[in-house]
Amino acid sequence: MxxxxxIKKKRDGGVLAPEELRFLAVGAANGEVADEQLxxxxxxxxxxxxxxxxxxxxxxxxxxxxxxVLDLSHIPGSKVDKHSTGGVGDKISLPLAPLVAxxxxxxxxxxxxxxxxxxxxxxxxxxxPGFQVVLPLARFVELVEKVGACLIGQTEEIAPxxxxxxxxxxxxxxxxxxxxxxxxxxxxxLAEGIDALVLDxxxxxxxxxxxxxxxxxxxxxxxxxxxxxxxxxxxxxTAMDEPLGEAVGNAVEVAESVDILRGKGPEDxxxxxxxxxxxxxxxxxxxxxxxxxxxxxxxxxxxxxxLRKFAEIVEAQGGDVRCxxxxxxxxxxxxxxxxRARRSGFLVSLDAEQVGLAAVELGAGRARKEDRVDFAxxxxxxxxxxxxxxxxxxxxxxxAASESRLDAGAARFAAAARIGDGPPARSAxxxxxxxx
Amino acid sequence: MxxxxxIKKKRDGGVLAPEELRFLAVGAANGEVADEQLxxxxxxxxxxxxxxxxxxxxxxxxxxxxxxVLDLSHIPGSKVDKHSTGGVGDKISLPLAPLVAxxxxxxxxxxxxxxxxxxxxxxxxxxxPGFQVVLPLARFVELVEKVGACLIGQTEEIAPxxxxxxxxxxxxxxxxxxxxxxxxxxxxxLAEGIDALVLDxxxxxxxxxxxxxxxxxxxxxxxxxxxxxxxxxxxxxTAMDEPLGEAVGNAVEVAESVDILRGKGPEDxxxxxxxxxxxxxxxxxxxxxxxxxxxxxxxxxxxxxxLRKFAEIVEAQGGDVRCxxxxxxxxxxxxxxxxRARRSGFLVSLDAEQVGLAAVELGAGRARKEDRVDFAxxxxxxxxxxxxxxxxxxxxxxxAASESRLDAGAARFAAAARIGDGPPARSAxxxxxxxx
Numbered sequence: 001m002x003x004x005x006x007i008k009k010k011r012d013g014g015v016l017a018p019e020e021l022r023f024l025a026v027g028a029a030n031g032e033v034a035d036e037q038l039x040x041x042x043x044x045x046x047x048x049x050x051x052x053x054x055x056x057x058x059x060x061x062x063x064x065x066x067x068x069v070l071d072l073s074h075i076p077g078s079k080v081d082k083h084s085t086g087g088v089g090d091k092i093s094l095p096l097a098p099l100v101a102x103x104x105x106x107x108x109x110x111x112x113x114x115x116x117x118x119x120x121x122x123x124x125x126x127x128x129p130g131f132q133v134v135l136p137l138a139r140f141v142e143l144v145e146k147v148g149a150c151l152i153g154q155t156e157e158i159a160p161x162x163x164x165x166x167x168x169x170x171x172x173x174x175x176x177x178x179x180x181x182x183x184x185x186x187x188x189x190l191a192e193g194i195d196a197l198v199l200d201x202x203x204x205x206x207x208x209x210x211x212x213x214x215x216x217x218x219x220x221x222x223x224x225x226x227x228x229x230x231x232x233x234x235x236x237x238t239a240m241d242e243p244l245g246e247a248v249g250n251a252v253e254v255a256e257s258v259d260i261l262r263g264k265g266p267e268d269x270x271x272x273x274x275x276x277x278x279x280x281x282x283x284x285x286x287x288x289x290x291x292x293x294x295x296x297x298x299x300x301x302x303x304x305x306x307l308r309k310f311a312e313i314v315e316a317q318g319g320d321v322r323c324x325x326x327x328x329x330x331x332x333x334x335x336x337x338x339x340r341a342r343r344s345g346f347l348v349s350l351d352a353e354q355v356g357l358a359a360v361e362l363g364a365g366r367a368r369k370e371d372r373v374d375f376a377x378x379x380x381x382x383x384x385x386x387x388x389x390x391x392x393x394x395x396x397x398x399x400a401a402s403e404s405r406l407d408a409g410a411a412r413f414a415a416a417a418r419i420g421d422g423p424p425a426r427s428a429x430x431x432x433x434x435x436x
Numbered sequence: 437m438x439x440x441x442x443i444k445k446k447r448d449g450g451v452l453a454p455e456e457l458r459f460l461a462v463g464a465a466n467g468e469v470a471d472e473q474l475x476x477x478x479x480x481x482x483x484x485x486x487x488x489x490x491x492x493x494x495x496x497x498x499x500x501x502x503x504x505v506l507d508l509s510h511i512p513g514s515k516v517d518k519h520s521t522g523g524v525g526d527k528i529s530l531p532l533a534p535l536v537a538x539x540x541x542x543x544x545x546x547x548x549x550x551x552x553x554x555x556x557x558x559x560x561x562x563x564x565p566g567f568q569v570v571l572p573l574a575r576f577v578e579l580v581e582k583v584g585a586c587l588i589g590q591t592e593e594i595a596p597x598x599x600x601x602x603x604x605x606x607x608x609x610x611x612x613x614x615x616x617x618x619x620x621x622x623x624x625x626l627a628e629g630i631d632a633l634v635l636d637x638x639x640x641x642x643x644x645x646x647x648x649x650x651x652x653x654x655x656x657x658x659x660x661x662x663x664x665x666x667x668x669x670x671x672x673x674t675a676m677d678e679p680l681g682e683a684v685g686n687a688v689e690v691a692e693s694v695d696i697l698r699g700k701g702p703e704d705x706x707x708x709x710x711x712x713x714x715x716x717x718x719x720x721x722x723x724x725x726x727x728x729x730x731x732x733x734x735x736x737x738x739x740x741x742x743l744r745k746f747a748e749i750v751e752a753q754g755g756d757v758r759c760x761x762x763x764x765x766x767x768x769x770x771x772x773x774x775x776r777a778r779r780s781g782f783l784v785s786l787d788a789e790q791v792g793l794a795a796v797e798l799g800a801g802r803a804r805k806e807d808r809v810d811f812a813x814x815x816x817x818x819x820x821x822x823x824x825x826x827x828x829x830x831x832x833x834x835x836a837a838s839e840s841r842l843d844a845g846a847a848r849f850a851a852a853a854r855i856g857d858g859p860p861a862r863s864a865x866x867x868x869x870x871x872x
Contacts, residue, residue, distance in 0.1 A: 008609035011482065036475035040608030043479035046447065172476030173444035 003027065003037040010044040015051050018058035025062035029161040035168060042165065042174040050179035052221060057228035059179075063187035064229075066161035070137065070193035072108065075145045078284035079106045080232075082276055083189055084200040085181075085208050085218070086118040088356035089243035092200065093121045093151065094257035095273050096280070098309035101148035102300040103277070103293075105284030108144045108192040109151045110158065114365045114373070117206065117356025119253070122153045123365075127250035127331055127375035131319030141193075147316050148309065159187040178214075182221045186229075196232030196283035198276055199223070202240035203431055206352020212237065212431060219434040227436050232283045236275060237432040242385045243355045245269040249364040249378015249399065251330040258324050261307040266384075268429055274298075275430060331376035333399030337406045338382075339413055341389040347417060348424040350385050354416030361408035362400040374401055379409070386423055439463065439473040446480040451487050454494035461498035465597040471604060478601065478610040486615035488657060493664035495615075499623035500665075502597035506573065506629035508544065511581045514720035515542045516668075518712055519625055520636040521617075521644050521654070522554040524792035525679035528636065529557045529587065530693035531709050532716075534745035537584035538736040539713070539729075541720030544580045544628045545587045546594065550801045550809070553642065553792025555689070558589050559801075563686035563767055563811035567755030577629075583752050584745065595623040614650075618657045622665075632668030632719035634712055635659075639867055640677035642788020648673065648867060655870040663872050668719045672711060673868040678821045679791045681705040685800040685814015685835065687766040694760050697743040702820075704865055710734075711866060767812035769835035773842045774818075775849055777825040783853060784860040786821050790852030797844035798836040810837055815845070822860055 001023045006016060016024075024041060027033030050056045072079050080100070084090055097107045111133075114120035122133045133153045135143075143150035154163070162184050169175045169184075189197050201209065201219045209215040219235035226233030245266040247256040259265035260273055278293040287293035300306040307324070315321045323329045341347075359365050363374030382394040389395065395417055400406045437459045445452060452460075460477060463469025486492045508515050516536070520526055533543045547569075550556035558569045569589045571579075579586035590599070598620050605611045605620075625633050637645065637655045645651040655671035662669030681702040683692040695701035696709055714729040723729035736742040743760070751757045759765045795801050799810030818830040825831070831853055836842045 004607060004609055011479070011609055034471075034607065036471040036604050037608055039472035039475040040479045040610060043447070043476045043483075044609075047479075047483045168472050171440060171470065172473055173440055173447055173480075174476060 003033045003041070007037060007041045007044055010041060010048055013048050015054050021055060021059040022062040025059065025066050025161040028164040029066035038165065039168050039172045042169055042172060042180065045180060046174045046177045052224060056179055056183060056221070056225055060183045060186055060225055060229065063159055063161045063183055064190050067159045067191065068137065068157040069191045070108070070141060072141060072144060072193035075106060077104065077106055078196065078286070079108055079144065079194045080196045080198065080280045080284040081107060081109050081189055081192055081194045082198045082200060082280060083185055085202050087202045087240040087244055088117060088119065088206045088352040088359070089245045089248045089253065090119065090202070091124055091245065091247070091253035091257050092269070092273055092276060094124060094254065095260040095306070095310070096276055097149045097151060098261065098313055099273060099297060099300055099306040100277050100280045102305040102309040103281055103286050103296045105280055105286045106144050107149035108140065108194060109149065110154055110188055110192055111151055112154065115369060116367070117353050117360060117365070119248070119250070119356070119359070119365060121151065123373050123375070124250045124253050125151055127254055128314060128319040128323050129329070131314060132317050135317070143316050147312050149313055150317070151313065154188055158191045162187045178218050178221050181218060182225055186222060186225055190229065190231060194231065197226055198279040198283060199233065199235035200276055201235050201237050203237050204239050204241035204352065206243065206356060207240035216432060216434065223434050223436055233436065234279050234283065235434040236279065236430060237434065238272060239427055239429050239431055240352055241427065242350050243352050243381065244272065246381045246384070247378065248355055248359045248381070249362070250373065250375040252378040252380055252399065254323070254330055255327040258307070258310070258327065261301065261310055263301045271429060333376040334401045335399070335403065335406055337398045337410065338394045339396045339398060339410055341391055341393045341395050341419060343419055344390045345419040345421050346423045347383050347385055347387050347389055347395070348420035349418045350381070351416045354412055355379070358409045358412035358416060361412050362398055362405050377401065377405070379413070386426065388423070389419060439469045439477070443473060443477045443480055446477060446484055449484050451490050457491060457495040458498040461495065461502050461597040464600040465502035474601065475604050475608045475610070478605055478608060478616065481616060482610045482613045488660060492615055492619060492657070492661055496619045496622055496661055496665065499595055499597045499619055500626050503595045503627065504573065504593040505627050506544070506577060508577065508580060508629035511542060513540065513542055514632065514722070515544055515580065515630045516632045516634065516716045516720040517543060517545050517625055517628055517630045518634045518636060518716060519621055521638050523638045523676040523680055524553060524555065524642045524788040524795070525681045525684045525689065526555065526638070527560055527681065527683070527689035527693050528705065528709055528712060530560060530690065531696040531742070531746070532712055533585045533587060534697065534749055535709065535733055535736055535742040536713050536716045538741040538745040539717055539722050539732045541716055541722045542580050543585035544576065544630060545585065546590055546624055546628055547587055548590065551805060552803070553789050553796060553801070555684070555686070555792070555795070555801060557587065559809050559811070560686045560689050561587060563690055564750060564755040564759050565765070567750060568753050571753070579752050583748050585749055586753070587749065590624055594627045598623045614654050614657050617654060618661055622658060622661055626665065626667060630667065633662055634715040634719060635669065635671035636712055637671050637673050638676035639673055640675050640788065642679065642792060643676035652868060652870065659870050659872055669872065670715050670719065671870040672715065672866060673870065674708060675863055675865050675867055676788055677863065678786050679788050679817065680708065682817045682820070683814065684791055684795045684817070685798070686809065686811040688814040688816055688835065690759070690766055691763040694743070694746070694763065697737065697746055699737045707865060769812040770837045771835070771839065771842055773834045773846065774830045775832045775834060775846055777827055777829045777831050777855060779855055780826045781855040781857050782859045783819050783821055783823050783825055783831070784856035785854045786817070787852045790848055791815070794845045794848035794852060797848050798834055798841050813837065813841070815849070822862065825855060
């Protein structure tokens with residue numbers, strides 16, 4: 001088999017056979033197919049797609065089995081993970097994993113880092129002093145069994161084909177392809193040995209998918225693909241025009257997550273945590289109906305068991321558990337600056353992408369992959385979309401290590417916030433649900 | 437400027453600016469744009485094309501100036517070259533260059549090697565003992581001035597951007613793209629410092645372009661592109677369903693070329709040599725009309741000046757000029773085998789691609805770039821398309837170094853020749869002409 005012929009077949013709109021897709025995935029993992037050939041294949045897929053029934057399942061299977069696939073079958077009960085396509089202020093994994101684990105569903109979670117305007121779960125967790133996101137897979141499996149949840153980063157052993165292809169897509173403008181996105185995400189997630197996956201597909205100007213139609217297509221592809229591989233999957237399509245919650249950054253998002261686990265915190269974060277939690281309990285057969293699932297989740301928040309589970313996780317992964325009671329122990333910024341409204345009116349919009357970029361300017365994110373993150377940097381929103389404001393009212397508090405970073409962050413934030421004369425239309429958080 | 441953004445722009449159907457195309461061509465030549473990014477760009481161009489007015493001239497200019505561009509302006513008179521898109525038995529450059537030079541038009545010719553079923557001018561020339569196709573560019577310029585023609589191979593100094601991009605296209609199934617073909621050919625040809633170029637665009641089952649429409653589009657693109665860069669260009673579209681002439685190989689094609697220069701040889705080879713010669717004399721202002729040009733060319737054949745010019749070229753480039761009078765001095769095959777007709781009837785078709793592949797099996801060509809060529813190998817057609825044959829009549833004589841090669845060549849040849857009951861329709865050699 002020659003990579004040339006496979007590229008040509010896909011280029012000309014042909015359907016690749018399972019062994020041909022395996023040849024490419026294995027060749028990506030072991031370096032036997034040259035980078036330039038993989039890049040040409042990826043661009044051909046960008047234009048021609050991959051057939052959802054005949055090609056994608058085989059391609060995903062090959063990507064998945066290019067590395068280690070965990071077997072958690074010895075652990076009793078269902079193992080369910082959640083994946084978000086990424087947003088601004090999206091700290092949901094932090095309260096969600098312990099909450100769902102407290103309700104009896106095990107959560108083996110492999111997460112990523114922030115890039116561009118979107119944050120990453122790993123960076124947030126690492127802002128808890130001592131928290132280890134790099135663990136041997138054996139320890140990961142052990143903690144999923146003993147604690148009920150474990151949150152780590154992608155390892156070398158998991159889906160090496162995807163690691164190679166993702167790096168190439170990132171360099172060759174072939175990221176925005178639904179079959180490539182779907183197979184990339186699922187090759188990492190299904191390697192965790194989960195029974196089911198819940199997807200949070202973000203839609204809007206702060207999301208990767210700008211339109212509901214695109215987001216629906218991606219969700220449908222992933223739900224069907226999981227089905228083809230015998231795993232449960234459901235997807236929520238949720239709004240990402242405005243940031244989620246009031247905190248955007250790392251340490252500030254940990255503090256907000258703890259608030260949620262205490263039954264407090266912003267309404268939208270709490271509601272999305274519950275909505276995704278309901279999906280996970282249903283997928284994990286820990287509840288028969290959505291009503292029952294919501295009740296269980298509310299109880300776990302009310303009785304403190306979700307917060308205790310988070311403390312267990314933090315402790316098991318080496319983090320300073322005292323941060324949960326005393327957020328002052330989390331990294332604190334050297335400088336803070338309040339941004340105030342220049343006029344009176346209503347906060348009619350707060351562009352999530354611009355707010356995310358403001359956080360990057362402040363030091364909380366990465367413009368490039370190799371950038372270092374300042375865990376203490378970020379921002380706290382003092383007003384949310386729809387709020388009435390008077391000139392001089394605080395809109396946000398910026399956290400950074402230097403005045404120049406505060407200046408850059410403030411300039412971006414100014415571009416994000418728009419004050420109008422009347423209140424904006426209310427917008428929904430949950431836009432759609434896609435199931436098998 | 438980032439290659440990523442340029443790939444994305446092309447991927448999305450945008451028009452790249454001249455400086456963006458220059459960035460990619462320069463980056464290809466000096467290695468600053470990664471192979472995988474160039475490959476993705478090439479595949480995006482395969483799908484999106486390059487705008488003939490806004491993109492292609494700038495891209496070609498950048499490819500051309502990625503290396504050395506000869507200046508022949510000190511040499512009086514017009515400098516005109518010919519390029520063929522490649523066929524089977526296409527030895528036309530060998531008689532054409534001396535014939536045109538004998539008529540007063542200088543021919544600086546940079547040619548290529550054979551690959552797959554098509555032969556290459558360099559391999560044919562090298563079958564003349566001692567003939568040097570690798571010369572310093574200064575010597576090339578000197579011989580164009582003194583002798584009137586010089587035939588060499590592509591050097592490291594000419595169009596390095598194309599060398600890189602061509603190697604990538606060859607590995608990534610992005611060869612078959614009209615803007616990429618046009619810019620690749622012209623970046624090498626225009627670097628010769630020519631005033632005008634005559635194209636022989638082959639059409640048919642033995643050619644790269646299978647349909648007349650494709651061939652017309654390529655010819656039109658190249659003629660217009662030359663015009664945009666201030667060079668003259670005209671193209672003949674000629675048939676390549678059957679091999680050209682009776683000899684297919686290297687030494688055998690040299691011998692046939694000498695026959696043409698003696699006013700003998702197969703009718704189709706002589707006619708195509710004249711047709712392309714007419715174009716070159718007109719482009720080089722050595723004749724005002726086609727009739728005048730044909731007359732000049734016929735005279736140069738009749739009075740022996742064309743053959744003498746070929747002898748001068750061979751001598752100047754180190755070749756054994758005695759081969760012209762005594763073809764027995766050319767490499768001779770160890771073994772010969774006659775292929776005979778199995779039935780009586782008419783030779784209704786002789787598939788050029790299969791005949792070309794038979795020559796490769798015999799040792800005359802390359803299946804892979806790194807293969808070595810046997811100059812003595814090849815075949816002589818004893819019957820041409822349309823000829824009446826009786827069972828047992830010789831169809832061809834195969835030349836090779838071993839019985840196993842003869843067996844392999846004979847098997848291919850059997851697949852190429854088809855004998856039918858009635859005579860086939862006659863087909864034209866010249867299919868169309870494309871001018872500015």
